[in-house]
Amino acid sequence: MTTQDPPAFRLYLLRHARAAWALPGQTDFDRALDEQGYAEAEIIAEELADQGYAPEIVVSSTAVRCRETAEPLRRTLGEELEIQYIDSLYAATADTYEEIAFAPRPQASLMLVGHNPTMEEFFRQLVGQAIAEAAAPSGFPTAGLAVLDFDARPDGNILSGGRLAGFLAPRLSV
Secondary structure, X not given: OOOOOOOOEEEEEEEOOOEOOOOXXXXXXXXXXXXXXXXXXXXXXXXXXXXXXXXXXXXXXXXXXXXXHHHHHHHHHOOOOEEEEEHHHOOOOHHHHHHHHOOOOOOOEEEEEEOOOHHHHHHHHHHOHHHHHHHOOXXXXXXXXXXXXXXXXXXXXXXXXXXXXXXXXXXXXX
């Protein structure tokens, strides 16, 4: 049996779980997860752990729905999991996601918790249109998780060398 060396860098891309519509007077930023969204967040955290995935650090948008998606990760993967909340992930471009994901850090794995359409655009840039469509034919789903491995840590100038190691989406019984 051969063992595979861990990648030089692993990037997890997690789109927030399903959110409720904004209430009258409520901003988009303050939208919370709905009942299905809470279930999706719990399920994807459990599936992540079941697959043996464990980011060293989570970087999340400060939007309420992203914070609520990130919290089950701590319960599932361990209370010591570091979660950083960054305002600039809300209403960001793919370039901002890239800057945050590939900023110099000591960790060899990082998870971004963010929003569509930026999450899908960033994913597509990293793996290419054909792979993105094969992994998520209906688009990047709520609580969808892409796992990308890199043989060398991307430096922001060259994003090649990444490969899709896995794509998870919560399965809810209807």
